[in-house]
Amino acid sequence: MSTTTGERTARPHRPPHLTAEHEETRSRVRGVLGDVVLPQADAWERQGRVSAEGWRALGAHGLLDFAHDGEEFLHSAVLLEELGRTGYAGIRASVGVHAFMALSYVRMFGTAELRATLLPAAARGERIAALAISEPDAGSDLRHLSTRAEPLGDGGAGGFRVDGRKCHVANGSGAGFFVTLVKTRRTSGDRGLSGASLLVIDADAPGVTRTPQPMTGWRSADVCRVDFDDVRVPANALVGRRDMALLHLMKALDFERLVAGLLAVGGVGYCLELLDGFVRRHRVKDVPLGSHQAVRHRVAELTGELELVRTYAYHAAQLHAQGRLDTRTASVLKLKATELAVSAAQACVQYHGARGYLEDAAAARLYRDAMAGTIAAGASELMRDMIYDTH
CATH class of the missing domain: 1.10.540.10 (Acyl-CoA dehydrogenase/oxidase, N-terminal domain)
Incomplete structure (x- = not known):
C-alpha cells in the first residue's frame, strides 16, 4: 500500500x-x-x-x-x-x-x-539481535522465570547449560544471537529475579529451535517462540554480573520504554496524517467529511494530544541524554504514546468506513498494530502501577 x-x-x-x-x-x-x-x-x-x-x-x-x-x-x-x-x-x-x-x-x-x-x-546489519525475556508464564511479572542456565565447572568457569522456552521474541527467526534472561542460581520461595543473569546465546547453537508465532499485528516483526534444549553457552557470553540481572533490567527497561514511546509517537504522527488527508479529501453528500464539526473536533483533539505527547517524548529523550531519565518519566511516555496510538487508529478506521477495514488498507494495519504497543515493553496496566508507585 x-x-x-x-x-x-x-x-x-x-x-x-x-x-x-x-x-x-x-x-x-x-x-x-x-x-x-x-x-x-x-x-x-x-x-x-x-x-x-x-x-x-x-x-x-x-x-x-x-x-x-x-x-x-x-x-x-x-x-x-x-x-x-x-x-x-x-x-x-x-x-x-x-x-x-x-x-x-x-x-x-x-x-x-x-x-x-x-x-x-x-x-552493519549482518548479525541481528533479539531480546529473549518473556516466557509463557513470565511476561510482565518475571517472578516465575523458568529458563535455567546451569553453571558448568567451578563457579561457571566452564560456561552454562541452558534449558527453557522464551516466547514473543521479535526478530526470532532472523536473529544471529539472543540476549537472554535466565536463572543461574536456584532460589527458594518468591524471590523475584534473585539469581537471574543475562546471557548472549548464539542463535545457531545446537539445541536452539525457533518457531514462528504469527501475530494479529506487527506482522513484519518476525515474532517467534525460542526453545533451548541443553544449549551450551561459553562463560564469556555472560552480560553483566552473574545473578544480578535485576539491577541491569531496572536500567535497561526504562530505556526500552523510552524507545517504545518515541516509536509510538512517530506512528501516531503517520496515522493522523493519513486521517487528516482523508477527511479533507473524501466527500459525503458533496461536502468534505472534515466539514462536519464532530469530525473536525475529533481530529483536532487527537492532533493536540499528539503535540503534547511528542513534546514530552523529546523531554524524556533529553533527560536520557543527560543521564537523568527516571522510571516515572519513561513509564508516562510509554503509556500515553501507545494509548494515543490506539485512539488515533480507531478514529482512522472509523472515518475511513468499510474501506478502512479492508485487509490491505493502511488504516486496518494501523488498527491491528496499535494494540501491540500497549503490551510490548510493559503492558499499560504495569505502566500505571509504576507511575502510581513512583509518585
Whole structure:
C-alpha cells in the first residue's frame, strides 16, 4: 500500500530540545527510509520479517549504529520517531529491538570482548539481535522465570547449560544471537529475579529451535517462540554480573520504554496524517467529511494530544541524554504514546468506513498494530502501577 496521505502534509512543531542539525538528521533518515524501507515494506509484512538485504542496506546507511546515550541520543530520538512515521509498526519494532533494546544490554553491561565481537556486525546489519525475556508464564511479572542456565565447572568457569522456552521474541527467526534472561542460581520461595543473569546465546547453537508465532499485528516483526534444549553457552557470553540481572533490567527497561514511546509517537504522527488527508479529501453528500464539526473536533483533539505527547517524548529523550531519565518519566511516555496510538487508529478506521477495514488498507494495519504497543515493553496496566508507585 502507498503511504501517501493526500496533498496536505502536517507540519509538527520542532520540539524545544532540537536544533537545525537534528532536523537535517530527520531529512536524511526520512530519505533513507523512503528509499530502503517503504518500497519493500509490504513485502516484508507478507513474509513476516525484514529481509537480510534490508538489514544490510539499513546498516550501510548507518541507521543501525546511532548513539544510545549522551547528547547524540537526540539524533537517535529523531531516528526512532521517523521509524514510527513509516506507518509499519512491525518494521519499527524489529529495528528498535535490534538497534536499541537488545543491544543496549551489550553496550551497557557487556565486556569489551563481547562488545567487540557483536557490535560491529550488528551495526552493519549482518548479525541481528533479539531480546529473549518473556516466557509463557513470565511476561510482565518475571517472578516465575523458568529458563535455567546451569553453571558448568567451578563457579561457571566452564560456561552454562541452558534449558527453557522464551516466547514473543521479535526478530526470532532472523536473529544471529539472543540476549537472554535466565536463572543461574536456584532460589527458594518468591524471590523475584534473585539469581537471574543475562546471557548472549548464539542463535545457531545446537539445541536452539525457533518457531514462528504469527501475530494479529506487527506482522513484519518476525515474532517467534525460542526453545533451548541443553544449549551450551561459553562463560564469556555472560552480560553483566552473574545473578544480578535485576539491577541491569531496572536500567535497561526504562530505556526500552523510552524507545517504545518515541516509536509510538512517530506512528501516531503517520496515522493522523493519513486521517487528516482523508477527511479533507473524501466527500459525503458533496461536502468534505472534515466539514462536519464532530469530525473536525475529533481530529483536532487527537492532533493536540499528539503535540503534547511528542513534546514530552523529546523531554524524556533529553533527560536520557543527560543521564537523568527516571522510571516515572519513561513509564508516562510509554503509556500515553501507545494509548494515543490506539485512539488515533480507531478514529482512522472509523472515518475511513468499510474501506478502512479492508485487509490491505493502511488504516486496518494501523488498527491491528496499535494494540501491540500497549503490551510490548510493559503492558499499560504495569505502566500505571509504576507511575502510581513512583509518585
